[in-house]
Structure formats: C-alpha cells, structure tokens
Amino acid sequence: MTRRALLARGAAFGMTLIVGAGFVTARDAAWAVEVTTLKPETMATLIQMARDIYPHDRLADRFYAVAVKGYDDPAKAEMVEAGIAALDAAAQGRGFDSYAGARWEADRTAILQDIAQGEFFQTVRSGLVTGLYNQKEIWPLFGYEGESFSKGGYIDRGFDDIDWL
Numbered sequence: 001m002t003r004r005a006l007l008a009r010g011a012a013f014g015m016t017l018i019v020g021a022g023f024v025t026a027r028d029a030a031w032a033v034e035v036t037t038l039k040p041e042t043m044a045t046l047i048q049m050a051r052d053i054y055p056h057d058r059l060a061d062r063f064y065a066v067a068v069k070g071y072d073d074p075a076k077a078e079m080v081e082a083g084i085a086a087l088d089a090a091a092q093g094r095g096f097d098s099y100a101g102a103r104w105e106a107d108r109t110a111i112l113q114d115i116a117q118g119e120f121f122q123t124v125r126s127g128l129v130t131g132l133y134n135q136k137e138i139w140p141l142f143g144y145e146g147e148s149f150s151k152g153g154y155i156d157r158g159f160d161d162i163d164w165l
Contacts, residue, residue, distance in 0.1 A: 046084065104137070
C-alpha cells in the first residue's frame with residue numbers, strides 16, 4: 001500500500017466517524033439529511049425517485065430531501081423499504097443493478113412506470129404534492145407569490161396585468 005492510498009483510506013474512515021453512517025449527503029451541494037430509521041441508500045433512492053416523479057431542473061435535491069424526510073418514520077419504514085426493494089427488483093428486471101444505478105432519466109422513468117399502479121408509488125407520488133410544493137422557499141422559483149389575502153388580495157396586486165394579450 002502506498003502512502004497516498006493509506007492517507008486516502010484514513011481520511012475516508014475519519015469522515016465516516018465524523019459524519020456518521022446515518023446521513024445522505026449531496027455530491028454537488030452543501031446539504032445533508034439525517035436518517036434514523038431508513039437505510040441511507042434507501043433515502044438516497046427515495047430522493048432520486050421524488051426527482052423523477054416531479055422533475056424540476058431548477059430545484060436542488062435538498063428540496064426533494066425535505067419532501068421525503070417524513071418517510072423516515074418507524075411506522076412507515078417497512079412499507080418504504082419494501083417499496084424500494086420492489087423498485088430495485090423492477091430495475092434489475094430491466095438490466096440495471098438498482099434503480100439508483102440507472103443513470104438515464106428515461107430509464108428510471110420506465111422503471112417507475114412498471115410500478116406506477118402499486119400502493120407504494122401512489123403513496124409517494126401523492127405525498128410529494130404537498131411535501132414538495134408547500135415549501136415556501138421554492139415558490140419564487142415557480143413565480144408564485146404565496147397567498148394574497150394578507151396582502152390585500154389579487155385584484156390590486158397584478159390580477160389584471162395581462163401584457164401578453
């Protein structure tokens with residue numbers, strides 16, 4: 001073993017001790033989500049699944065992580081673990097190691113279509129509607145200003161701004 005390999009392994013081991021085993025981190029951003037019940041790889045697959053169900057290129061993965069964090073619950077863990085196992089089995093049926101191992105969005109979408117009628121998929125999909133779109137931080141990205149009642153309603157705040165007509 002070379003000195004460089006020894007240092008690399010030591011640094012990786014040290015980061016495991018500092019960060020811990022129950023975190024899912026982003027490769028391209030500074031965020032992490034702590035998981036207490038689910039396996040970290042299950043949460044990572046769930047985040048990817050959420051992104052594939054409601055794809056928005058302008059949204060960071062951290063918003064999807066917040067949306068699915070509620071599934072890291074002892075009452076839901078068995079259903080989620082079984083659902084992810086079924087999702088991975090569907091991926092293996094299409095020639096991939098796992099759902100997360102399918103690198104192309106079109107391949108993952110085809111895998112999701114295989115399980116789309118199942119209870120797990122429907123539960124996650126319906127939960128994402130509120131879990132994702134009720135996050136006030138993403139509203140400006142979609143051009144939504146929020147509720148209008150506290151600001152005097154829409155009539156005096158651009159309701160009739162139809163400059164494209």
